[in-house]
Amino acid sequence: MNMVKESQNRLKHFTSLKSKYQATKYNDSSPASLLYLILRKVDLGIELLDLEFNWLQEHELFETLEIIWLQQFRMGESKRLEAEFSHLKAKYKVAKNWESSVGSVLYPILWKLESENSLTDSEVQFLQDNHLTQIVAIVQDIKRFANLKQKYQATKYQNSYPDSPLYKILKKLDLEASLSDAEYEWLLDNELFETIEFFEKQEFINEIANDKYVNTLKLNIESGKTLNETEIEWLKNHEREDIIILAQQKHFAGLKSKYGVLDYQDKSHTSLLYIILQKLELKERLEPTDVAWLQDNNTEVPQATYSYYMCQEYKLFSGKILIAYHTIEANFYEQEFQRTDNKWNLVNASSHWRKANEPEQALQLTNNLHFDRIQVNKLKSALLTSRGGAFRDIEKLDKAENCAHQAIEYQPESHHPYTLMGAICFERHQYSDGEYWFQEAIQRGANPRDMDSEIKRVVKNAKDKNKHREVIEYLLKKDSQRYSWAKSYLKKSQNNGK
Structure with missing residues (x-):
C-alpha cells in the first residue's frame, strides 16, 4: 500500500515539474524517466552534466533548456554577489559575525564605497549605529583623500582607497614634510607632474621658512629660553x-x-x-x-x-644642590606623614629641613606634638633630638639642651642625644664638658669623625673673634695632628684681622 502511495506522489511531483519547466509535451510520465531525474536536479539547484543537456536537446525540449539556462545563470549571479559581498566585508574590516545575505542593507553601502560614490548622512548614521567604526574611519579617509587629490592636483590618479601610496604622500605634503626619494620616484612613475611641481615649490618656500624658524630658535636659546615639546618635535621631524x-x-x-x-x-x-x-x-x-x-x-x-x-x-654634593636635594626630601617625608600618620616621617622630614638650612621648618613640624601620647620611647627620643638640633641651629641653646636631656631619658643607649649635648657645650665654649658628652656618644656607637664634624661646625660658625681663636687654640693644644685642619681657620682669622 505504501509503495503505491509513494508511486502516486512521484507521479504527481513529476507532472508538477514538467509543468513548471514547460516539458509537458514529453509523453513519458513515468517517474523512472531520465527527465524526472533532470528536473529534480534543476529544482534543487544542482548543475546538470553535458550528457543531460544533450539528452534534452535530443528530445527537443528547448523551452525547458531555456528555463534551465536562465535559472542557472541567476544562481551563478547570486553566488558571485555573495562572493563579492564577502570580499567587500573583508576589505572594509566588517566583523565576521555580520550577516552574509546579499539582501543586507550593508551590501549597497559597501558597493557605493567600492565604486567611489559618496555616502548619504543616513548611511553614515547606519554605520555608526551598528558600531561599524572602522568603516566610518575609512569613509572619512576616502573623503580626505579626495580633497587632498583635488588640492594637490592628483585627481587623474584613479585609486581613491586610503591604502594607496598616494594618500600617504599627500598627507605628508599637507603637513609640509619632506618626501623620501622613493616617494618622489613613485610620483614620477605615475606621471603626477603637477603634484611634483607643487611639492618642489613647497620645498623651496619651506626651506626659506625653516631657516628663519631655526634662526629664531637659536636666538631664543642664546637668550636663555628652553625648547618646548612642539619645537623639539618639529626639529626631530626636520632632522635638526x-x-x-x-x-x-x-x-x-x-x-x-x-x-x-x-x-x-x-x-x-x-x-x-x-x-x-x-x-x-x-x-x-x-x-x-x-x-x-x-x-x-x-x-x-x-x-x-x-x-x-x-x-x-x-x-658637587654641596651648596645649592644639597639644599635642593634636602628640600625635596623634606617635602616628600612631610607628605608621607600626612598620608600615613607615621611619625618617623617627621623625624626624617625634620632632619632634611635642617640640612636644607631651614631649622624653623623642622621646629614647626614638632611644635604641637603630644609626646605623652607617643608609646615608643625610641621615636620620642629621635623626635626630641631632631627638635633640639633645630634649636641649636637657631642658637637657642637652652631649649636645645632641654630637648637633649629629655631624649636621653627616653633612650639612654642612643648616641644621638649625647652628640647633641657635646655640640651644645662646644657652642658655649665649655670644651671639657663637650669632650665628656662626645666620649659618652662614642661609647654608645657614635663615629669619632662625626664628633670632629660637629666641632668643625662650631669653629666655622663662631662669630666672636676671641671665642673663635679660643676654640682653635684649644683644639690645636689638645691634638694638633687630629685637628690640623684648624690651622687654616686660624690663618684665615689672622688675615681677616680677628
Missing part, C-alpha cells in the same frame, strides 16, 4: 637634532650656574649631572644611584668623612 643638542647644552650651562657647579668640566647634554639638575629643577626626588654618583664625584676629601657640616668641602 643639532639644535636640540645646542639647547640642551645651553640649558645645562644655565643649571650649572644656578646650582653653583660651573667648575664641573663635562658640558655634554648626556652627562648624568644634567639629568640630576633637571630632576632638582622639577622638584623630583633623586634616585639612590644619583646620590651615590654625586658623592663619588666629591673628591676633595675621603667619602668616609662625609658629613652635612663638611658639605662645603665637596665639589
Whole structure:
C-alpha cells in the first residue's frame, strides 16, 4: 500500500515539474524517466552534466533548456554577489559575525564605497549605529583623500582607497614634510607632474621658512629660553637634532650656574649631572644611584668623612644642590606623614629641613606634638633630638639642651642625644664638658669623625673673634695632628684681622 502511495506522489511531483519547466509535451510520465531525474536536479539547484543537456536537446525540449539556462545563470549571479559581498566585508574590516545575505542593507553601502560614490548622512548614521567604526574611519579617509587629490592636483590618479601610496604622500605634503626619494620616484612613475611641481615649490618656500624658524630658535636659546615639546618635535621631524643638542647644552650651562657647579668640566647634554639638575629643577626626588654618583664625584676629601657640616668641602654634593636635594626630601617625608600618620616621617622630614638650612621648618613640624601620647620611647627620643638640633641651629641653646636631656631619658643607649649635648657645650665654649658628652656618644656607637664634624661646625660658625681663636687654640693644644685642619681657620682669622 505504501509503495503505491509513494508511486502516486512521484507521479504527481513529476507532472508538477514538467509543468513548471514547460516539458509537458514529453509523453513519458513515468517517474523512472531520465527527465524526472533532470528536473529534480534543476529544482534543487544542482548543475546538470553535458550528457543531460544533450539528452534534452535530443528530445527537443528547448523551452525547458531555456528555463534551465536562465535559472542557472541567476544562481551563478547570486553566488558571485555573495562572493563579492564577502570580499567587500573583508576589505572594509566588517566583523565576521555580520550577516552574509546579499539582501543586507550593508551590501549597497559597501558597493557605493567600492565604486567611489559618496555616502548619504543616513548611511553614515547606519554605520555608526551598528558600531561599524572602522568603516566610518575609512569613509572619512576616502573623503580626505579626495580633497587632498583635488588640492594637490592628483585627481587623474584613479585609486581613491586610503591604502594607496598616494594618500600617504599627500598627507605628508599637507603637513609640509619632506618626501623620501622613493616617494618622489613613485610620483614620477605615475606621471603626477603637477603634484611634483607643487611639492618642489613647497620645498623651496619651506626651506626659506625653516631657516628663519631655526634662526629664531637659536636666538631664543642664546637668550636663555628652553625648547618646548612642539619645537623639539618639529626639529626631530626636520632632522635638526643639532639644535636640540645646542639647547640642551645651553640649558645645562644655565643649571650649572644656578646650582653653583660651573667648575664641573663635562658640558655634554648626556652627562648624568644634567639629568640630576633637571630632576632638582622639577622638584623630583633623586634616585639612590644619583646620590651615590654625586658623592663619588666629591673628591676633595675621603667619602668616609662625609658629613652635612663638611658639605662645603665637596665639589658637587654641596651648596645649592644639597639644599635642593634636602628640600625635596623634606617635602616628600612631610607628605608621607600626612598620608600615613607615621611619625618617623617627621623625624626624617625634620632632619632634611635642617640640612636644607631651614631649622624653623623642622621646629614647626614638632611644635604641637603630644609626646605623652607617643608609646615608643625610641621615636620620642629621635623626635626630641631632631627638635633640639633645630634649636641649636637657631642658637637657642637652652631649649636645645632641654630637648637633649629629655631624649636621653627616653633612650639612654642612643648616641644621638649625647652628640647633641657635646655640640651644645662646644657652642658655649665649655670644651671639657663637650669632650665628656662626645666620649659618652662614642661609647654608645657614635663615629669619632662625626664628633670632629660637629666641632668643625662650631669653629666655622663662631662669630666672636676671641671665642673663635679660643676654640682653635684649644683644639690645636689638645691634638694638633687630629685637628690640623684648624690651622687654616686660624690663618684665615689672622688675615681677616680677628
